[in-house]
Amino acid sequence: IRGHLFAMSAGSQLPATLTLPTDVVFELIEHPLAEIRSDILGPALEHWHSARGARLMPARAEIDPLALKPSLGLMAMVDVAGSGPRKDFTFRLFGTELSSRVGEDFTGRSVDTIVPKAYGDLLRRSYEKVVARRAPSFDHVAFQYKRHARLVHRLTLPLSNDGETVDRL
DSSP states (O other): OOSBEEEEEEOTTSOSSOOOOTTOEEEEEEEOGGGOOOTTHHHHHHHHHHHHTTSSSOOGGGOOGGGGGGGGGGEEEEEEEOSSSSOEEEEEEEOHHHHHHHTSOOTTOBGGGOSSHHHHHHHHHHHHHHHHHTSOEEEEEEEEETTEEEEEEEEEEEOOSSSSSOOBO
8 A cells, every 4th residue: 555556355256275377367457346245355445435434536645454453364465656757566465365375475576576477467557557547446466277267356445645645555
């Protein structure tokens, strides 16, 4: 959330551990925020709206981790850096449940170092969209490998220390 993006994933379709082969196909499908039906993502969006008040985005300091306690393990916090058109997105925090499901901890890593590269590229596109809009995004990420498919629901929330520039997700 750190003036960057605040991303959460939820989905009962995910196996306990998800190891992604390098030839997997990814698709990012955006949905209206009104379609959120998750007991995890819905309260997170409500907390974000409450914290921002009349402003465009809240600051990280205005997000109360205790209010999000049931979903903390499914959250990632991403720092957004760079003043030019190409931003750097680095995971400041990667939840324990996310790490368990993906099979590794992305804390401290840039999206540009994630393997398979197609997944890192998908994350970059998703985060760039939220930074440009300065608004939340609700997406489904479809993973397809041979005849197997998984669907993950993601909510990405922008944060801003100055109220204008997204510095965390």
